[in-house]
Amino acid sequence: MAGFVGRIPISMLGIGITLLVHSITGSFATAGAVSAIVSLAYAVAAPLSGRLVDRFGQARVLVPFVFVHGIALSGLMLLAHAHAPVWTLYASGALAGLSATSLGSMVRARWSHLLSNGDDTRGDSGKLHAAFSFESVADEVIFVTGPAFTAVLATSVNAYSGLIVAAVLTVVGTLAFSLLKSTEPPVVRHREQRGTPIAIPGVALLSAVMLAMGAVFGSVDIVTVAFAEEHGNKAAAGFLLACFSGGSMVSGLWYGARVWKITLRTRLVRGLVVFVAGLTPVLLMGNLGAMAVALFFAGLAISPTLITTFSLIERMVPAAQLTEGMAWLSTSIGFGVAVGAWAGGHLTDSYGPSNAYGFAYVCALLAMVVGVAGSSWLRTTVASETRS
Structure with missing residues (x-):
């Protein structure tokens, strides 16, 4: 609490x-x-x-x-x-x-x-x-x-x-x-542990994935406000964004209640694929009601992907560097949100909100490509995990 x-x-x-x-x-x-x-x-x-x-x-x-x-x-x-x-x-x-x-x-x-x-x-x-x-x-x-x-x-x-x-x-x-x-x-001191967790290939990979996902979050926030204003109800932006986060919250409850028998690596790859698939309908919506439904389903993959990413970090990073390792994810998301908000705003002004959602989709695709292409860096860590 x-x-x-x-x-x-x-x-x-x-x-x-x-x-x-x-x-x-x-x-x-x-x-x-x-x-x-x-x-x-x-x-x-x-x-x-x-x-x-x-x-x-x-x-x-x-x-x-x-x-x-x-x-x-x-x-x-x-x-x-x-x-x-x-x-x-x-x-x-x-x-x-x-x-x-x-x-x-x-x-x-x-x-x-x-x-x-x-x-x-x-x-x-x-x-x-x-x-x-x-x-x-x-x-x-x-x-x-x-x-x-x-x-x-x-x-x-x-x-x-x-x-x-x-x-x-x-x-x-x-x-x-x-x-x-x-x-x-407790503070864990190991003299042989030097450097930073970001030097671990798997941590660098996950940070890159979170950077791209953060850009999705930042751009969706800005573009959704403009989308609601374009359709004559700027106040509806809060409801639309709540649908996006609400989908993630619902999936987080479902994901956490399940006992999983597939590896964390496989779960991450599947989550990124579902994330891209969920964002696809957002590109096609032309009214507020349909967009609310689309954003809810687009958010379903967020929590499972974030949960899996933190779990992977917990397994890859030595105990003496765990907080720093997890903080790299927060940093990556933060940078991504800043970039996404900037790009989303400029693209909305230039091409309109419906087209600006394309930036979020491209960033989701990038996250998926990076995660899938580099997933072998997670294999050695996940191979030794206890199946849950």
């Missing part, structure tokens, strides 16, 4: 910053730029903070980082209120992003520790599969409810309220999470 509360703001910061900065400056370009800087700074810093966690422990890193993050967000709001120069908003946004931590990776690292066999081998794969599935569903609940909640606060209370609530939830949830010492993984 502490981890859930602490990472709710992941889905609130982008829209909260956009609404606040736009209300002050009147510029969507400036608002989008500040939001993008926060996302990119977080994407760059996540593996670095993950490495610090693996070296010093979760609590020793999370506590100072979350205080800096809270101060940076407060500074951003004060600077916006004071109509300070735009570069100060960029600077405070960058600091907020750099001090954000990948709490979801740390929650999963705790599950891996709790369900391990007490040594460096992996534990009950069935329970770990269920735990990772639960966390993926929790993430989807966050991404379904967070943006809508923030928008309601920002429009019905004041422009600052959404960001204030996000900052409070981050600090309270992260501090509560840090106090749970009984579940915190």
Whole structure:
């Protein structure tokens, strides 16, 4: 529960910053730029903070980082209120992003520790599969409810309220999470382990796949808003995006409840193929009702693919580098979302939203091609897994 509360703001910061900065400056370009800087700074810093966690422990890193993050967000709001120069908003946004931590990776690292066999081998794969599935569903609940909640606060209370609530939830949830010492993984030091997990071929492959999938998420968010506006009901964009995340949430529950007898490698390949197939009807929809149904089915492959990817990372990365290894996935998705949002916006302006969905489809195809072509890099890891 502490981890859930602490990472709710992941889905609130982008829209909260956009609404606040736009209300002050009147510029969507400036608002989008500040939001993008926060996302990119977080994407760059996540593996670095993950490495610090693996070296010093979760609590020793999370506590100072979350205080800096809270101060940076407060500074951003004060600077916006004071109509300070735009570069100060960029600077405070960058600091907020750099001090954000990948709490979801740390929650999963705790599950891996709790369900391990007490040594460096992996534990009950069935329970770990269920735990990772639960966390993926929790993430989807966050991404379904967070943006809508923030928008309601920002429009019905004041422009600052959404960001204030996000900052409070981050600090309270992260501090509560840090106090749970009984579940915190011990620091594992192996002198022979050097370098970074991204140097492992399988981790690099999965990061590339997540980069392409992140571009799908980022572009779909932007293009769907434009699609709803084009069809005369901009407010329907929230419902359409909720259908996209809702499909992922439903499939996550189904996927986590099943006992699987096929390897993680095979599950990943099948999930990527289904992801491409699910996105295909989105290219053909011409009204809001049909698009809602199409986006729901397009989202069905998201959770199973993400769950499988985190499970593969858990098996490939040494225990002493697990948090950093998982943080690379968050970084890849973050970069992908930023690229997808930028490309989706430009393509929508140039060719219209219906055609701009083609970018998301191409990115999904790219994820599938990379995942299938490089799946042999996952074979040695998966070959030794305990069938679940």
